Amino acid sequence: MAPLVKRDQRTVFCPKCDGVLAVGTRAQTVVCRHCNRTIDVQDYTIDQYLARKTFETSGDVVVEKKGTIRADVKARRVTVRGKVYGRVVARDGIDLGLGATLEGDIEAPLFRMDAGSVYIGHCDVRPRAVEGVGPA
Amino acid sequence: MADPIGGGKEYATVIGPDAMFKGDLSFDSGVRVDGKFEGKLSTKGKLHVGKGAEIKAEVCVGNVTVEGCVKGNISAVEKCEVAATAQVFGDIRAPRMTVAEGATIVGNMNITPDAAKDMAGQKGMKVEEKDLAAAKGR
Numbered sequence: 001m002a003p004l005v006k007r008d009q010r011t012v013f014c015p016k017c018d019g020v021l022a023v024g025t026r027a028q029t030v031v032c033r034h035c036n037r038t039i040d041v042q043d044y045t046i047d048q049y050l051a052r053k054t055f056e057t058s059g060d061v062v063v064e065k066k067g068t069i070r071a072d073v074k075a076r077r078v079t080v081r082g083k084v085y086g087r088v089v090a091r092d093g094i095d096l097g098l099g100a101t102l103e104g105d106i107e108a109p110l111f112r113m114d115a116g117s118v119y120i121g122h123c124d125v126r127p128r129a130v131e132g133v134g135p136a
Numbered sequence: 137m138a139d140p141i142g143g144g145k146e147y148a149t150v151i152g153p154d155a156m157f158k159g160d161l162s163f164d165s166g167v168r169v170d171g172k173f174e175g176k177l178s179t180k181g182k183l184h185v186g187k188g189a190e191i192k193a194e195v196c197v198g199n200v201t202v203e204g205c206v207k208g209n210i211s212a213v214e215k216c217e218v219a220a221t222a223q224v225f226g227d228i229r230a231p232r233m234t235v236a237e238g239a240t241i242v243g244n245m246n247i248t249p250d251a252a253k254d255m256a257g258q259k260g261m262k263v264e265e266k267d268l269a270a271a272k273g274r
Contacts, residue, residue, distance in 0.1 A: 093237065113235035115215065119247045126240045 012041050012058035013091055015074045021058075044075075046082070055086075065099065072104075080117075094125075146182075153188055169204075180213075187221055200230075209243075216247075 009022045019034030028042050043059035046067035055061070055071040060079070063069055067082035078090045081097040086104045088094060093110030096102055100117040111125040147168040151157055155171035163179040170186035177183065178196040185191055189204035196211045202222040210216060212230035220238030227244040231251050235241065 110237045111235055111239065111241065112237045113233055113247075115232045115234045117247070118249075119233070119245055121245065123241045123243060123245050126242060 013076070014039050015056045015058055063100075078108075147184065151189075153186070185222070 006022070008025055010025050012021050012023055013019070014021060014032040014034060014037075016037050016039060017032060017035040019032055021030065021032060021034075023030050023041055029038055029040050031037070032039050040057040041059055042057055043061070044057060045062045045064060046069055047064040048066070049068045049070075051070040053071060054074065055069060056074040058076060060077040061069075061073060061075040062079045063082040063084055065081045068085075069083070070085045072087040072089075073084065074089045076090065077092040077095070078084075078088055079095040079097065080100040080102055083101040084104065088102065088104060088106045088108075090106075090108040092108070093112070094106055094108045096111075096113040096117040096119060098114045098116045100114075102117070102119045103121060105122040105124070107124045109125070109127050111123070113119065147166040149163055149165070149167040151167070151169045151171045151173060153170040156174075157172070158174045160176040161167070161173075161178070164181065165179070166182040166184070167177070167179055168184040168186065169177075169189045169191060171188075172190045174192045176194045176196075177191070180198050182199040182201070183195065183197040185200070185202045185204045185206055187203045190207075191205065192207045194208050195206065198212065199214045199216075200210060200212045201217040201219065202210075202224060203219040204221070205223040205225075207225045209227040210224065210229070212228075212233075214231065216228055216230040216233045218224060218233070218235045218239045218241065220236040222236075223240040225242050227246075228241070229246045229251050231247070231249050233245075233247045
C-alpha cells in the first residue's frame, strides 16, 4: 500500500527491498521501514573517479563527462556522459549520452542511447524489468 | 498516407505487411520488411524493419532501422537504430547505435567503433589463428 505523501515529502523506493517510502525532500539517508536497512536517498553527480563494490541510492545518478564509476550501480535514473564499468540497474531508466562509455550489464524499463556512445554488455530493457514492485 | 520514415521508393525490395517469407535472402541495395520473415537476411545496404514486421532471422546489414520485432542477432557494419516501438531479442553488434526510449531490447550488445573492423576482418582473423595453431603443433 503506497504511503500518504505530505507536501514536503517525496516517494522513493528502497534499492534493497523495493519497498515504497515517503521521505522528506531534504533527507539524505533514511531507515527503510520494510527491511530496516539504512538507505541513501540522495541524487549524485559524479565528475571524478569513484571505485567501490556497489553504489546504491534511491535517487538519480549522473556521471559527467570527466566522471568514472567502477562499481555496480543501482539507482532510480542513471545518466551517463562519462564512463561506467559495472552492472547498472535503474528503476526508471538509463540514458547514455554522446561520448559515454558503459561496460557491464544493464537492467531497466527504459533505455536511451545516443550515436557515438560505447556499450558492451548484456542488455535487459523491457517494461517492469526491475525486480519486484515492492512489498504490499 | 505516405510513410514519413523510409518511404517505399527508398527501398528496391519491399516485403509487404501481408507477406510471409522463409529462407535466406541477400541484397545489394536496401530492403524494407513490413511482413513476416524467417531465415537469414544479408544486405550491404539498408534494412528497415517496419512497425508490424516480425523477423526471426540472423541479420547482417550495412545499416538497420528497427521499428518492429526482431528475434535474432543483428550485425550492422555502419549503424543500428532502434525506435521506440521496436522489440529486439538477440545480440546486436554495430559501431554506432541509437536507441529511443520505449524500445525493448534483450541480448548482448557490442557497440564499439572496433565492432565494424572485427566483422569485416573476421575471415582473415580465423585464417591467422589456424596458421598459428598449425605452427605450434609442428
